[in-house]
Amino acid sequence: IIGWGRRPPWGGGLLRRAVSFTSSRCHGVGSGEGGARHADSGSAQGGYRDTVLLPHTEFPMKLSGQKLLDREVEIQQKCGFAELYSWQRERKSKKEFCLHDGPPYANGDPHVGHALNKILKDIRNRFEMLRGRQVHYIPGWDCHGLPIELKALGEVGTSGLSPLQIRQKAREFAEGAIARQKAAFQRWGVMADWDQCYYTYDGAYEAAQLKVFQEMFSKGIIYQDYKPVFWSPSSRTALAEAELEYNTEHVSRAIYATFPLVKPPPKIAAEKAGLEGVSVLVWTTQPWTIPANQAVCYMPNAQYSVVKRADNTQLLLVATERTASMAALLGTQLESVGTFTGSQLEGGICKHPTLPDKDVPLLPANHVTMDKGTGLVHTAPAHGMEDYSVASHFKLSVECMVDEDGKFTELAGPELQSLSVMAEGTDKVISMLKECGALVKEEQCVHSYPYDWRTKQPVVIRPSKQWFINTASLKDKAKEALQKVRVLPESARGSLLAMLDRRTYWCISRQRSWGVPIPVFYHRETGEPLINKHTVSHIANLFKEKGSDCWWELPIETLLKAGPVADYVRGEDVLDIWFDSGASWAAVLQGTSDPRADAYVEGKDQIGGWFQSSLFTSVAVRNKAPYKSLVVHGFAVSENGDKMSKSLGNVVDPDVVINGGQDPIMPAYGADVLRWWVAESNIFSEVQIGPTVLNLARDNIGKLRSILKFLLGNLQGFDPRVQAVDPKQMHYIDQYMLHLLREFSIKVTDAYSEFDAGRVIRTLQAFLTRDLSSFYFSIIKDRLYCEPEDSLGRRSCQTALEEILDGVTRAIAPILPHLAEEVYLHAPGHDRETLFKSGWIKSSSVWRRPGLEEAVEGACAIRDLFLSSIPGKHAxxxxxxxxxxxxxxxxxxxxxxxxxxSTSSQLAELMMAARVSLVSELPCDLPPDTLLNHGTFLINLEGGVIREDSAYSIAVVPTSAARCPRCRRYTVQSADCLCPRCKTVVSQAH
Structure with missing residues (x-):
């Protein structure tokens, strides 16, 4: 073999194992049997005990309770966790890795959702930093919005408080939440410069945000309009789609009501004279919108029938395919009098049921469906998005009869004025329909209905003058930009595209005090807005210098420097917080080498939130996405898979996970267990957390500590800088382990690069269990413990162990930084004071030598057959x-x-047998108790150019040798004698 004293006739290459061969690394038969095992247990006899080189290290096998917590904090301080981010930003690096932090909301304490997200990001950042990239990661917080305002004001409410007073209280509340969250993130070991974070209430951030606003306004993408929006009476503000949550248990009082047909459609009247008395039947789950009705819509290509009720003479117009359902609902037969196509209904006029003087046209609309109702849709343009589209097309009135409190205005008439539309207003409208004979049926309808995600109260749709982003003009560009973005998991791409399609327009104005003011002035008389690049740029500069409080603090003469200042007043609306956070790329990424982040990493709720708002703003201003890749993870849920809630008592507090709780089932696990939980989880689904998974994480880390302790113990006194053996001089099994370590490092590197820390852990556990514990460690103990301390064989083994320790420690470092640094402090031969300043796993192509894999794995095939021949017995x-x-x-x-x-060859060591003989054919005079077996091994070299299916036979017989009293191997003639190796070691010791 090349470099091994003889050269094979082939050049070397990759081995492809035969199907019949299963390496002993997979099942660990015979692990530790023989002298090494007995020496390890401390049973070397009396006078020889001190000559056996047993492992020794100060590294503790187990840390728990307060000792564990103190050790983690000590490691953070000693190893400079707080300075690490700044250190790596200052070093020279050819490549930058930018992970843009989606800002958590500053309205509460840290929770396990934060832990899942922040640790997941930190694992990737630490990996990238270790492999030499300059990491750009600036943590941020989303600081504005109604929930903070409500919590800050508490029971006081806004009564009597000026906007500046409200803002001061909200800012103080946000600052407290930020401080608590920041302290938790640091305790979890998240790497960042915590003195250089971004906050959406900072003046510089607000200024950058206004520049984005100005760019979009100048392109006509932001505009003011009077149209229906989701309105929250409980919050007294407009809401965006992303601020809604849908209550699937909402109960509405649905009604069927009639609109008398006073002018038949011309196409029908000509054909079907005498159909007087027909009423159009409509269905709605929002009876309070009937007073605002402006039309009844039909589907042009559907079939419609005039039907006669069997229980009375009423004639009703309904969709033909809904007739059977209506008959069942009304409990009567419906006889068809005539059938028409929807297009024939054109030109028909109905009378409004509660407003006798109002005419209601029949109009075509494509949003009409046949799933529910009557196939004819009551249309109130002021209170429906699709209704508004019809009104825009046919120039219908969009008059609003509902105020900001969700109550009818005087426009609705004296009977309805001041009644809440969702409560007594609905009662009254239904009562009015009954009185005029228009109510055909009332029923309870359980359906999905939008609620204000902050107050948990239902919203209404009502028109108001608001500022909007024309998302329709951006959708195609956004979809095109998304095609260039990598999405993990890929299945989330469909959801991203579906959310884009559903976004009709984006209302970005809010009627609150705690936010970034929309930089618009309004004419006192006409209400016309004044906004241009000069006014916005001036306001942005003021915000950058003084913060946005100056919008209320400074006189309008200072805010609006030009023109007839006295004719204008400042606007009172603030920007939607999704616009706040969606502009973060402009405030945080502009100073990077590439203004696009390498990755955005957030939970799946951000598909319609931050991912989308960031995409829209970036595409609008720069025609490209702000991210190169998106990582969409699931939510943290209880161990039973339930959503965590205080009412259910299943909330897992990360602080309790780390520091322990009053309940004995929740001991102090420390930060690394929390990080292992994140890494091991399938982050692309819902991530379960509870005592079971946390105990398993702790146990797995315990097993890892045990292996690390073994490695450290056997490296006691070894300095790799002067005592390491050249790879070409190492034992072949040691070289083979370096080859496996190289394969391991490649797999781990790939997994980290894919945000797949779970695969890292699986790869790690396979390597530790199969390759190390069950295979290598069981083979080398005799050489480690019983060989002379400075012998080539022992130093060869230690060279491999040091490389393995170093590789494993670096492999776990992004996930378990506290444990990795603790190991590094105990490990030999380091110039740098911390692991994280010393780089990624070092592997060499020299470790992959021609013929090495084939030789060792061929021996492993034979070893398998040998060990399987003596089940339950000592090799x-x-x-x-x-x-x-x-x-x-x-x-x-x-x-x-x-x-x-030989009794001491590398082949004998691999087999762990007393003696190994290598022959070209078995002798004829084998003892009668010989165990015979046969096998084959496929050698595949040079990519298949050289293939040889080699047969081999083994003969196993009990050894006649006695056991050496020092090394416990069966290699001597008499039990009282030391084997030659041990005799030499002992004589040198004395």
């Missing part, structure tokens, strides 16, 4: 004869054992 008690016909496999085995028979 060290047997002599093994391996018979292979001359060829590639024989030459490979010869590279591990050049002499015909």
């Amino acid at each position: 060290a008690q047997y002599d093994l004869t391996i018979a292979i016909e001359p060829g590639l496999l024989f030459e490979l085995m010869e590279s591990l054992q050049e002499e015909p028979t």
Whole structure:
């Protein structure tokens, strides 16, 4: 083999294992049997105990309780967690990795959703920093909005408070929430410069936001209009779609009401004279909107029928396909009198049921469906988005009869004025319909209905003069930009596109005090807005210098420097907080090498929130997405998969996870357990958390600590800088482990690059369990404990162990930074004071040597057969004869054992047998108790150019040798004698 003292006739290459071969690394048979195992247990006899090199390290096997917590905090301080981000920003680096932090809301304490999100980001950031990239990560907070305002004011409310007083209280509340959240993020080990965060209430941030507003306004994308919006009477403000949550249990009083047909459609009147007395039947779940009705809509290509009720003489116009359902609902037969197409209804006029002087036209509309109701839709343009579209097309009135408190105005008439539309107003409208004979049926309807996500109260749709973003003009550009964005998981792309399609327009004005003022002035007399690039730019500069409080503090002469100032007043609306956070790319990313972030990483609720608002604003201003990739993760839920809520008592507090709680089932786990939970979870689904998964995480970290302690213990006194063995001189099994370590590092690097920390953990556990614990550690203990301290074999092994320790420690570092730094403090041969300043896993292509894999894995195939021949018995008690016909496999085995028979060759070590003999054919005079077995091993070299299916046989017999009293291997003639190796070691010790 190249560099091994003999050169094979082939060049070397990759081995492809035969199907019949299963490496012993997979099942760990014989792990630790023989002398090494007994030496490890401290059973080396009396006088020889001190000559055995057992592992020793100060690294503790277990940390728990307060000791664990103190150690983590100590590690953070000692290893400079607080300075790490600034350090890596100052070093030279060819590449930058920018993860833009979606701002958590500053309205409460940190929760496990925060932990899932922040730790997930930190794992990727630490990985990128370790592999040499300059990480750009500036944590931020979303600081404005109604929930903060409501919580800050508490029971006091806004009564008697000026906008500046409200803003001061809201700011103080937000600052307190930020301080608590920031302290938690730091305790979790999140790497950032915590003195350089972004806050949406900072003047510089607000100024950048206004520049985005100005750009969009100048392009005509932002405009003012009077149209229906989602209005929250409980908050007294307009809401955007992203601020709604839909209550699927909402109960409405649905009604069927009649609109008498006073002017038949011309196309029908000519054909069907004498159909006087027909009424159009409509259905609505919002009876309070009937007084605002302006039309009844039909589907042009549908069929409609005039039907006669069997229980009275009433004639009703309904969609033909809804007739059977209506008959069942009314409990009577409906006889068809005539059938028409929807287009024939054109020109028909109805009479409004509660407003006798009002005519209601029949109009075509494509939004009419046949799923429910009558196939004829009551249309109130002031209170429906689709209704408004009809009104725009046919120039109908969009008069509003509902005020900001959700009550009827005087326009609705004296009977309805001041009644709440969702309560007594609905009662009164239904009563009025009864009185005039227009009510056909009332029923309870349970359906999905929009609620204000802050107050948890139902909203109404009502028209108002607001500022809007024309999302229709941006949708195609946004979709095109998304095509260039990588989405993880890819399945989330469909949801992103669907949310874009559903966004008809975006109302960005809010009637509150705590927010960024919309920089508009209004004429005192006409109400016409005054806004242009000069006025907005001036206001932006003032905000940057003084903060947005100056909108209320400064006289209008200072705010509006030009023109007839006395004729104008400042606007009172503020911007939607989704516009606040959606402009974060402009405030935070503009100073980066690429103004697009490498990644945005948030929960799936941001598909219609921050992901979308950021996309719209960036596409509007720059014609590109603000991100190169999107990572969409699930929510944290209870162990039963339920949404966490205080009422259910299933909330898991991350502070309790770390520091422990009063309940004994929640001990102090520390930050690394919380981080392991995040890493191990399938983040693309709902992520469960509770005692079971946390205990499992703690146990897994405990197993990892045990392996790390073994590695550290056996590296005691080893300095890799001067004592490491050149790879070409190392034992082949040690070289092979470096080869496996290289494969491991490649897999781990790929997994981290894919935001797949779960795959990192699975790869790690497979490597630790299969390759190390069950395979390598069981083989090398004799060499580690019983060889001379400075022997080539022992130093070779320590060289491999040091590389493995270093690789494993770096592999876990992004996930478990506290444990990684703790190991690094105990590990030998480091120049740098912290692991995170010393780079990523170091692996060398030298570790992948021609023939190495084939030689060791060929031996592993034979080892498998040998160990399976002696189930339940100690391999060290047997002599093994391996018979292979001359060829590639024989030459490979010869590279591990050049002499015909040996008790100390590398092949004997791999087999863990007392003695191994390598022959070309089995002898004829085998003892009667010999165990015989046969196998094959496929050698595949040079990508399949050289293939050889090699047969081999093994003969296993109990050894006749006695056990050495020091190393406990069966290698001596008499039990009182030391084996030659041990005799040499002991004599040198004395």
